[in-house]
Amino acid sequence: MKNIIYIILIIFTASCQRVIQIDLNSADPQYVVEAKLFEGTRDFTVRITKTSNYFDTVTPPSVNNAAVNVSSSTGNSQTATFMGNGWYKIPNYNAINNLTYNLTITVDGKVFTSSAYLPSHIAIDTITIDSTMGGGGPGGPGRGKRYRIRCGFTDPANVKNYYKLSYITNSGNPSNQRQYDIFDDRAINGLQTSNNLRGRFNEGDSVEVELESIDAKIYDYFNTVNAIAGRDINNNASPANPNSNIVGGCLGYFGVFTSDKRVVVVK
């Protein structure tokens, strides 16, 4: 759709672009929490920062005076250690599937709390690499041989599942960012399935594929953050802040993930 609209615009308009100055409303800085907990024994990390003005060029201010605690529904309450520059960490925290985890952050008299469910582990069954000739769309054909990657897994029946499927190409290159898609099981419930990664790959690319299972609220966070992330020409008419799973008045989210990773080399 977006491509179609773009082409029609080019044809019918001598559309022109320029950089302009606009005045934006300013806002009081808000706390931003990025907390991630993975299944198994891994480091639990939290980064706390604040919002900055939209046109600011300085790095976001970090929050260095918070108390961070995580616990499961069966106990295992631990307090994170401040690591500097807004980072907090609990090394080797053991997260067990099918338990609920609770996060409590106290800072400047404010308390932020969240709880998230760690679902059952979902394993990647297969990784498939198909060659493709370009693909649809303007300028598609004739670009030589490229590849698609599919990630196969089996969706458990009887439960509602939410997924985050991500990849990073040639992770050694610092300019490459991790890309992800999120989806639920409404079309694949109980099925053995195979999902395309969003990108196209070249021969020799090293691609790390990661499949994560998340709960409904975290899915909602990713869904709503994606709605405002794009800056395309047919953009969202009613943008709003993502639905956070943290209560108490901060931005960001408490991510609790299962994780299965594979690295493949395209050939």
Add this chain to the structure above:
Amino acid sequence: MHLKKILPISAFLFLFSSTIFAQNFTVSGTVKDSRNGEDLIGATVTVKENPLKTVFTNVYGFYSLTFLKGSYTIVYQASGFDKIEIPVVLEKDTVLKIQLSATVDELQGVTVKGHKTNKNVTSTEMSTIKLEPKAIETIPVLFGEKDIMKTLQMMPGIKGAGEGNAGFYVRGGGVDQNLILLDEAPVYNASHVLGFFSIFNSDALKDVTLYKGGMPAEFGGRASSVMDVKMKDGNSKKLAVSGGVGLISSRLTVEAPIKKDKGSFIISARRTYADLFLKLSGNADLKNVTLYFYDLNMKANYTITKRDRLFLSGYFGQDKFAFGSQIGFSWGNKTATLRWNHIFSSKLFSNTSLIFSNYNYQIDRSFSNQTFQIKSSIQDYNLKQDFSYYPNSNNTIKFGVNIIDHTFSPTHITGTAITFGDTLRLKHALEGGIYIQNEQKINKKLSLNYGLRYSMFDYVGKGTAYTYGNDGTRISQQDYTSGQSIKLYGGWEPRISARYQVNKVSSIKASMNRNFQYLHLLSNATTSSPTDLWVPSSNNVKPQIANQVAIGYFRNFKNNMYEVSVETYYKKMYNQIDYKNGAQLFLNTDVESELVYGQGKAYGAEFYVHKQIGKLTGWVSYTLSRTLRQFDQVNNGNWFPARQDRIHDIAIVAMYDITKKIKLSGNWIYYTGNAITWPAGKYIVDGKEIPYFTQRNGSRMPAYHRLDIGITWIQKKTAKYESSWNISIYNVYARWNPYIISFQQNAANPALTEALETSLFRFVPAFSYNFKF
């Protein structure tokens, strides 16, 4: 229908007072244009001896006046036509068929837009705009494509949704709240090419009336306005051909009598050829592009007997876009209307209409060895029966009933490899309306038009209805058999307007109306798209309701040379629709779970000065208005400005005849920028910069303004042949009017975010050549 609810209507019939003596007789008939036999709508028929006895011709040119036996002079007049006076000795019912001649100012030899009536002051109609394509044909427009919808947007209270947007907003209502009728058939998407052009080919149109408020009870189905477009009937005197060649399109219209003064037809076609230029392009990608649209309007009418007349009209239009064989995208409307006029008696006029309307789009994609189609459509069959009853010269009663069968085919994909969405799950609904209204002259000063409409909407099976939890997941479902009611809605829609005549040249009018709307257009993008989805009211989606009151002062100056009006209005809207955070509307079978409901209010003042006669004609319109919305789930439940909340809206339109052959025209438009949600801050999560928002629509786009000019040179004008050239320039001073403002990282300094403005049309010249014989 509920019989119990109809009963009060019959009681209503007797509200008016009428004293009918045996000595009364009726003059009835039709009023037509002498040049081409077109029916004249809204012509004034008055008894000279008693100007209180006045009636307007209906949309088929019919009138009926009843009064005491005696000798009278009946005066027929219509704006732009010479007045005719006919002496009558009334001793039996009389039929008078009148033809009026267009005014020609012999002194200057120039057809000035002639004699004007003061109908705008004397009628009970307010908040109503009437346009004839003829009167605005020299106004400069984008690419030289005459477009009545774009001209309407220069009237007070009507705001275009902006360049590249199809819709328009009437008094704060949404773009889906306008009922757009083409010969009574609803048009669901009135735009071509993403809204740069409307589907209305001016060559085929007779008259457009837009009701912003005080809608007569005969109209229903949308909350904010009715845009009633009527096609020409076709020349019943002689063969006439007209056409034009323009920058991006050509037009041809043929009209002729089927049998002189008995019946006629018109066929009008338009096709664009913008993509032909692309073949010349050096860019290989653009060479592969197909992009065009066409319109075909057809109409025929025939007078079968003295009392019966048939009309058949149709519209067919399509946009096509293709990129090689990989993407095909087409969309279009089809409408057809079959009408039967029957005159039961000199006092009772009937029209029966059978109406068809369809809007659909289809996207074809193919790559490698796979192909698939994405399709959606909405289709209506509508049966409508309307009566005009003229019991005496003080009352004109209209009543009628209609029933519409809607079929919605929600967006679905079919193809070689995939099937997704509701391929089989069509949605059905029945919409009905019954109304009665009376236009009553109480005394010399006071006239009323009061009416009542009852509308109902039945969302029916076959189908499955779902209910949704707060998180949007299905929590229950129920299957319904074919025709079984899933959800029934209905409501009373009172409509009242009153005119108080202060003196011969001025009046005060007030109106109040309530409208129900049972169909909703879902669109969550900043630009309109052919894939925007029409959905019915259902167990989840409630009908939209609007209540409006308006009051206005109308005054004419210098023998109706200047029309001046001031109107103010207040409108409250209920069950308005917005979208959940992150809502996915396209190809979503659970789209109803993505909606939230709230309320809206709009108020404003509209100022209008129109000079109708002379070498210089045109108008100035100014609207001062606010439009606000409130949803519990949005903006912390606080009221916020709607996107179309433009505080100031100004349009100046001028047409000047320099000589008999050369006409200049120009218009200037200014409006406050749309309300928009821009970030108030930013932050980083998962390595990505995310905007931080505080208020919905808390910021403003820059103000929009532009000047367009045009010149028309009549090369040749004889009784038999006429040709002219038109050159126009859109956005003369090349104003950067933002289509979109987006934010991006500065290429040289990635830490820096900058605002990027995209403008569509800056200084666009166009020409066209037009002929008529």
